[in-house]
Amino acid sequence: MATLSDVAKVAGVGVMSVSRVVNGTRPVSPETERKVRAAIEKIGYRPNEAARILRGQRAQVIGLIVPDLADPFFATYANAVHETAWEAGYMTLMAASAHRKDIERRETEFMIERKVAGMLVTPVGSPYDHFEIAKNNAVPIVSFDRPMDGMDVDVFVVDNRDAAARATQHLIEHRHRNILCIADDENIFTKAERVSGYSEAMRDARLPIRTCLVGPISGPLQSQLEFALHSTPPVTAIFATSNVIALDVLRELQKRSIPIPEKMALIAFDDFDAATLVRPTITVVRQPVAELGRRATSALLARISGELDSEPALRVTNLTELVIRESCGCNGAKKRNARP
Numbered sequence: 574m575a576t577l578s579d580v581a582k583v584a585g586v587g588v589m590s591v592s593r594v595v596n597g598t599r600p601v602s603p604e605t606e607r608k609v610r611a612a613i614e615k616i617g618y619r620p621n622e623a624a625r626i627l628r629g630q631r632a633q634v635i636g637l638i639v640p641d642l643a644d645p646f647f648a649t650y651a652n653a654v655h656e657t658a659w660e661a662g663y664m665t666l667m668a669a670s671a672h673r674k675d676i677e678r679r680e681t682e683f684m685i686e687r688k689v690a691g692m693l694v695t696p697v698g699s700p701y702d703h704f705e706i707a708k709n710n711a712v713p714i715v716s717f718d719r720p721m722d723g724m725d726v727d728v729f730v731v732d733n734r735d736a737a738a739r740a741t742q743h744l745i746e747h748r749h750r751n752i753l754c755i756a757d758d759e760n761i762f763t764k765a766e767r768v769s770g771y772s773e774a775m776r777d778a779r780l781p782i783r784t785c786l787v788g789p790i791s792g793p794l795q796s797q798l799e800f801a802l803h804s805t806p807p808v809t810a811i812f813a814t815s816n817v818i819a820l821d822v823l824r825e826l827q828k829r830s831i832p833i834p835e836k837m838a839l840i841a842f843d844d845f846d847a848a849t850l851v852r853p854t855i856t857v858v859r860q861p862v863a864e865l866g867r868r869a870t871s872a873l874l875a876r877i878s879g880e881l882d883s884e885p886a887l888r889v890t891n892l893t894e895l896v897i898r899e900s901c902g903c904n905g906a907k908k909r910n911a912r913p
Contacts, residue, residue: 575618584612634664635873636684636692638677642669645816646843646862647695650717653866654693661874663690670697678703685710691873696721698760713876717869719762720888727876727887729869733763733842736858736893737770740840741812743856743895745778747902749810749838753801754784755794755822756814767814767842783808787818794821802829810838810901816845819855834902844896853899865891 577595581588586605593601594609601609612618635658639647655665666689670677674697681703684692691713694704701721704714708726715727744752754771756764768784775782785801787794801808813819819841823833831837833853840856841848848855868889875881897903 575616577618579616580609580612580618583616584608633662634666634687634689635870635877636680636687636689637665637667637694638670638680638684638692639667639695640670640672640697642667645845646860649862650866653863654870657867657870658874663874672697674698681707685712691715691877693717693869693873694721695719698762699723713873715869715873715876717866725886727869727872727889729865729872729887729889729891730763731860731865731891731893733766734770734773736895737767737812737814737842738774739770739895740842740856740858741771741774742778743897743901744810744812744838744840745774745780747810747834747838750780751783751804751806751808752780752810752812753808754782754812754814755787755797755818756784757787757818759786764814771812771814787821794818795825798822798825802831808837811840813839813841816841816843816848816857819857820845820847823851823855833900838902839900848898856898856901856903857896859894859896861891861893865889 577588577591580591584591584605586608590601590605591609591612594606595613635654637651637654639651641647642651651665651667655667658665666684666687668680668683670680677697681692681694685707689712692704692707693715695718696704696716699722701724704721704724704726707714708724714721714724715729716724717729720728720730741752741754752771752775754768756768759765759768771784772782783801785797787797811822813822819839822839826833826837826839833839840858842858844857844859845855848857868891872881872887872889881887
């Protein structure tokens with residue numbers, strides 16, 4: 574295995590100069606850096622992460638904690654994080670909390686022990702004391718998709734409320750007056766914001782707010798949808814707060830031979846692969862998840878390098894787009910850009 578001394582011999586410079594280039598501890602002349610980089614490439618030197626950690630230095634690794642790596646949204650995000658980190662010379666330690674605070678806490682402790690350089694987190698919810706411990710150990714944190722209220726960390730989200738309001742307004746423009754909003758967990762920031770956006774649009778139009786929660790505690794989708802279909806007046810449109818719910822709604826409507834959009838219009842929050850494969854195609858609110866993931870990772874790397882030391886915590890709210898297909902009652906595919 575090549576060492577710093579080997580690099581120094583090939584480059585014709587001192588070992589200290591090589592160390593400064595590799596670890597970024599102090600600047601060197603452009604010519605020295607060029608020689609060192611060329612030597613590293615020539616002999617294939619790679620820093621020994623275990624030795625770095627034993628010396629008390631941070632590993633060239635960032636930690637990533639999401640609720641569910643099997644979720645297409647978080648899988649796309651994780652891939653964007655990995656690619657961005659890799660291009661900057663960092664590896665990514667990924668973990669899934671399964672929406673459980675105890676697992677999230679242990680994963681955070683594990684990453685602190687492994688001296689990760691920084692962490693990207695989609696938090697389960699408060700309290701955030703384990704993340705405070707990470708910050709107290711000089712581990713920068715960036716929160717993705719959900720804010721950490723009361724914590725001084727960078728946050729990258731989309732405007733869920735505005736996006737949901739515009740999706741609901743689009744159904745109202747199709748003359749729907751009884752629109753059902755289906756959510757699976759209003760305790761999660763994103764879902765709560767989407768329900769609020771739907772409710773806001775319905776209030777503005779002076780229409781009845783009709784929401785239902787589905788899940789192990791609140792009840793299965795089948796029974797709640799059955800009740801909504803036989804209510805007076807009956808529901809004629811559905812806003813699903815996630816693509817997972819939208820797929821379940823599609824299955825239930827097909828079982829009952831209820832045609833979309835003739836008898837039931839549908840809009841889903843989050844795009845998914847099957848949305849363009851089923852007939853009719855599904856109108857969705859699309860989040861720029863890969864772009865937002867890259868921006869969040871870049872911000873974390875900037876915190877790690879000290880580039881943002883003098884900057885206050887960032888709060889970045891990205892745009893979404895309403896991708897109009899057929900399930901809402903429109904013909905053909907169009908896009909409506911979101912407001913900031």
